[in-house]
Amino acid sequence: MSVFRLSKEMVFPDPCLAEKDGLLAVGGDLSPERLLLAYYNGIFPWFSKGDPFLWWSPDPRLLLFPNKFKVSKSLSQLIKSEKYSIRFDTDFASVISCCASVERNDQDGTWITSDIKKAYIRLHELGFAHSVETWYNNELVGGLYGISIGKAFFGESMFHLSRDASKFATYHLVERCKQWDFHFIDAQLHTNHLVSLGAEEISRENYLNLLEIAVTLDTRRGNWR
Helix, strand or coil: CCCEEECCCCCCCCHHHCCCCCEEEEECCCCHHHHHHHHHCCCEECCCCCCCCEEECCCCEEEECHHHCCCCHHHHHHHHHCCCEEEECCCHHHHHHHHHHCCECCECCCCCCHHHHHHHHHHHHCCCEEEEEEEECCEEEEEEEEEEECCEEEEEEEEECCCCHHHHHHHHHHHHHHHCCCCEEEEECCCHHHHHCCCEEECHHHHHHHHHHHCCCCCCCCCCC
């Protein structure tokens, strides 16, 4: 198979034609229309500064089904302690900036470029991108952001400045997804952290079948506060 080059036409190739590593296409733009079309088709952008826009559809895919989320004893104690508070969509720009700047042990640099920031802040303004924020003493200490379409939430990145702050945000995202009958949280690629929380890998074929159903349902568009 070969990697496709996108034109100005608002279309993507069949995600099943992706390379073995998941790379499907190069080029295009980060307009809201193209980004939403990508997610509708099980595709997401992922590239480093200086690279062309790269579009991926990995096989297998990592999903977190809300009712399979694992609450550890320590996380349960943290929730009960009321040490942190949770907020939705009160400071999306700070969350995505922290996701870009906070160093991770398993990651060299960041893929959240200035172009990505601008594009996803625009999706937030349009009511499709959301932040889940962990606060401590009125300071942002952790969180995550992602895209919501239909009954699917596409997780993009998370960060923490305080112990278990990102797990706390994930727990509250899962609870919100349960409340609103979301089918799954798309975690995209395997990480030991997410697997420890109950995420599991499924084939791209199965993922696309689940996605096809989820994205046809009503979208919770707008602020999630």
